[in-house]
Each structure stands twice: as C-alpha cells, then as structure tokens.
Amino acid sequence: MLCQSVGVPKLLLDLTPLRQIPAYRRLFTAVSISNIGQQMAAVAVGIQVYDITKSSFAVGMVGLSQLLPLILLGLFGGAMSDSYDRRMIGFISAVGMAGSSVLLLIQAVQGNQQVWLLYLFVAMSSGFFAIGNPARQAIIPRIVPTEQLQAANSLSFLTWNIGFTLGPLLGGALIGITGDVSVAYAVDALAFTVMMWAMWTLPKLPPMAGAPAKPNLSSVKEGLRFLKGKRNIQTTFYLDLAAMIFGMPRALFPAIALLWYGDSAVSTAYIVGLLTAAPAFGAALSAIFSGPLQRIYMHGTAIVWSIVGWGAAITAFGFTRNLYLALFFLAVAGAADNISAIFRTTMLQIVIPDEYRGRLQGLFTVVVAGGPRLGDFEAGSVAAVGGEEFSVVSGGLACIVFTYAIVRWHKPFMKYDSRAPVA
Secondary structure (H helix, E strand, O other): EEEEOOOOOOOOOOHHHHHHHHHHHHHHHHHHHHHHHHHHHHHHHHHHHHHHHHHHHHHHHHHHHHHHHHHHHHHHHHHHHOOOOOOHHHHHHHHHHHHHHHHHHHHHHOOOOHHHHHHHHHHHHHHHHHHHHHHHHHHHHOOHHHHHHHHHHHHHHHHHHHHHHHHHHHHHHHHHHOOOOHHHHHHHHHHHHHHHHHOOOOOOOOOOOOOOOOHHHHHHHHHHHOOOOOOOHHHHHHHHHHHHHHHHHHHHHHHHHHHHHHHOOOHHHHHHEEEEEHHHHHHHHHHHHHHHHHHOOOHHHHHHHHHHHEEEHHHHHHEEEEEEEHHHHHHHHHHHHHHHHHHHHHHHHHHHOOHEEEEEEHHHHHHHHHHHHHHHHHHHHHHHHHHHHHHHHHHHHHHHHHHHHHHHHHHHHHHOOOOOOOO
16 A cells, blocks of 8 residues: 555645744745746747757757766765755855856847857756755755655755746746747846855755765765665666656757647747646646645655656647647646655655765756756657657657566565665
8 A cells, every 4th residue: 555544644735844944944935936047047048949940959959968067067066065064065056057047148138049058058057056956955854854854855846846837937928028038047047146045044064974074086986886785766766767868858848839839939938838837837736735645655656656657648748739638738747756756855865874965966966857858858859850749759658668667677666665764
C-alpha cells in the first residue's frame, strides 16, 4: 500500500515551516518572486530565438548551451556549499544571475539578431544558477527541523511552480502586448534583487564538522564516491533523467503555438506562455493539495507511478489539437512531476549526511536542471527530423519504456519505505 490510513489525512499542504521559521519564510518569498522573473526571461529567450531562426532545433540549442556550465559548475558549486558559508554562495549567485539578465536586456534593446549572444548569456545565467542552487537546497535542512522537511519541500516546490506558472503567463502577455521581449528581461533583473536580500538576511551557515576545508576535484570525487552502492539514490537520478530527457517538449512550444494553435505573432506569444505555464499550474495544484502525501511512506512506488503518469500525459498532449485539452494534459503532467520531485528530494535530504549534502545537491542540480536542457536538445533534434508531433509522442512513450527498464534494474526501489530509509 502507498499510504497508511490513520484518521482522515489533511487535504491542503502543511504551512508549519512558513509560520514558524522566519528565515525559511524569507527564502520562500524570494524564490517565488525570482522564479517569476526567471520564467518570463525563459519564455522571452525561446520566442526571440525562434523569431530570429524559425527553427525548433535552434530553440533546443538554448538548452544545450545551458548544459555544459550546469554540469561543470553544478558539481563544483555543490563542493563549495560544503566548504563555505552557504548564505554567501547563494548571495553571489543571485548577483551573477541578475547581471546575466541585464546583459539579455541590453542585447534585446539594441535589436540583436545573433543567436550566439543569447546562447552565451543564458549559459552565464546557467553557470551562476549551478553554483547557487546546491547552496539554496542544502540550506533548507539546516534551518528546517527533520520532521518538517517534507512539508518544506512541498512548499519549496510550490514556490518554483508559482514562478513557472505566473512567469510564462506574464511574459507571454507582456511580450504579446508590447511586441518586445525587453520587458521580460527587465523584470527578471529586478526580481533577483529580492533573492539578494533574502540570502543576505539569512543566518550565517558555515560548513559542518567533517566537511572538506576547500572545494577541489578531490572533494567532488569524494561526493561522487559516496554514491557508490547507494542504489536508491542513483535510481532517483536515473528516473528523473528518463522523464526529462525524453518527455520534455518545452523547446517545441514556440513552433507548436504557431503551427498548431496560433494565427498571429500576438496570439503565438500568448499561447507559448499558456503552454509553458500549464505544467507548472498542475504542479502548483498538486503542491497546494499535497496534505495526503504526508501519509505516503512507499516513496519509491510513488515516484515510479508519478513518472509513468508524466510520460502518459505528455504522449496524450502530442496527439491533441484542442488547446484546452493540450493545457489539461500538460497540467496533469506537471502535477505528476511535482509529486515525484517532492518524494525524490525528501529521500535525498533524509539519507545524506549534512557534510555531503552540498555536493549531492550539486549532483541533484545537474540532474534536475540538466535533464530538461538535454530534453530541449533531444526534442528539437527529433522535431527537425520527424516533426513536432513525432517528437512529443515518441518522447512520452520513451519515458515510460525507460522507467520500466530502470525499475527492472533495481527492483528494491519500489519497496523503499521512508520509515526505514536506505540510501
């Protein structure tokens, strides 16, 4: 059984961390606001690249340009988070991401028509994100008691999904109204000032006893060696990669909006915003009504079925040409992905000692953020060969097939019980 029935489970998410922990409350607010700006900028980049090139492959290359700095700096950023004050790393990262947004704004105002500049600036932003995100994630177990971690993770994913819902909607609307992507980049730059404030006001978070004195290649390797034999943690990474590499159609949204649903530049911008926001809207709903998840102990089984649900919903999205049905299927996919993410994050935070959390959160960042970037490239590449419909449908089905193969590789994952956690 997935859950233990003791009384009637609460329906809504647990707000205890927000009520009781001021530092977490500030972090929650800052991440919510900065994510709105970040997702407005992401929509703007996709629209701008497609406008310049008229190519889904070129939009997919945005993800590839983000991938290399994400891999290199994500692992090193995780090591930094174990060796230095996590508050300062988060602050420096926010400053760098704000600067990247300013550069995107400048190139848009000047009427840039060179896509390599867009690739360069989003790569810079990705690098600063890779440095700061492991620190932000590793901060949570330091400021939130263990018994409130799953509630905090539900809230944290809600912050992301607020941004992923409102950001694309606002970005698409403002770009459609003004006919200019500059406004989205400007909002993104301003939003990161809130993240700077939240990080600066956190308590000092120096490294714990047993952490490496300095981040270097050896400390990164030590973190990777910690994973040896930790099959349950490894499986969460593999499953998320299967879902995001094969089932992420985000890079196709500008082409899908124009070819399947749009009839003008203005309507296309709105529809890109709607398509991008729909998965996050579903994820936000699943976070808001995540109370019953507190009573689910078989996390492995819940993760697997959530990812299968994601793949099935993406496949259905590829077959429909009704915009309302398309948005519904994307929302279902987002809800399934969010449930998987809550359980995967909680599993990681519970079974990993604090002195390793930064490095493993760095790897987690590479997987969670790198997978969708690879997915952008995969979707754009397949669409260039077989078209957008083939890319979406084949990706959703491949996600399900690879999920089955991964579970066959490590069958005990389905029996993982959070009451007796095993890495």
